[in-house]
Amino acid sequence: MASLGELERAVMERLWAAEGPVAATELRDQLADRGVALTTVHTVLTRLEQKGFVRHDDARPRRFSARASREDHAAELMHEVLGQAADRQAVLARFVGSVNDDEARMLRELLAGGPTG
């Protein structure tokens, strides 16, 4: 059986691809090739709701939709990564911090063996 993390991804893929809100039974049918039970789908949806990625409406049965697009999530993450304050390096280790244009030009000159002023 697939791990919960993998299922979360699969469910999000379906929600992102869907035109509108989707019921849990529809998700189960779409994930039929994975042999997922309806309770498992609900478990996954609850986890995703707790993480703030999914919301449901008040229809009966409940229908679920993604709170933000994949691009929005990627952009939110990159905003944090790129804009991280100095002490955020403890949260994630970034290969190189961003430098301003002057610094970038100086670095390229350094690499070219040119004036390093």
Added chain:
Amino acid sequence: MLPATAVALAVLAALLAWPVPALLARARWPVRDPLVALVCWQAVGLAGGLSMVGALLVHGLAPWGHSLPEAAWAVVRGHPATDPVRGDHWVALTLAGVLAFQLVGVLVLSWVRIARTRRRHRELLELVVQPGPQADARLLDHPAPVAFCIPGARPLLVLSSGMVAELDEDQLAAVVAHERAHLAEHHHLLLLPFVAWKAALPVLPAAERAHASVRELVEMRADDVALASLPGATPRRTLAEAIVAAAGGSGGVPSGALAVSGAGVRARVVRLLEPADPLPPAARWSALAAAVLLLLIPTALLLLPAL
């Protein structure tokens, strides 16, 4: 009477709160051996905290006995003080408690806050990343050239599609090797005490300086480890090229953190292109011995009978 032990510890604390970090931050040798320098910084931080709290504790408990273990034991057993307990003893004890609580508390708090942010990032990442070009690296669809790793029990190494587009295969391998080194050597743990120290003692300029130095040294150490695993004739140049490409390509970035990283990135590139000679073994061992001594002195002062 102030026990000589308390005075010695206070002097040590004062030295470690300002002149020693200032000297170490300004020294030139750490660039030649970041690992040894990192060990020294850890010793400075630990010995600093130990001597600060220790000096107050030894003075505060002096009326109960001639050494810290003896006095602490007397207090635990409920024995009365043998010398009169004055106001300054109580003040010292209170300060020791507050300081110890502050240092440990902020460390725990930083850890919790960092862990929470990391978990959030990991949750987001697990939804949006795809398998990357390297086995353990994930690909994030974004034009800015960025690479980073999230340490922890389930580490995550992420490359942006912009980074993959910007770099050739060797340069990309250098980036991944650098991030792998961070994860393998648990650099986030070396950094944590200094993040916490900075937050706990914002009035101490040395805390800020120490944090900046350790941050830079950790990057240099990861560069060194990465170099050892890189193929090709000129791994140093390959890594330097990757650094320059990644540093210059993320236009439109919020300006808050920019000035901080500029000098550090430059230092990394310079030492890759024009490597200094490695530290001679004698110097290396002296530095390590100094670090051990730095930890032994306050420990001995705390445990041996008061002078």
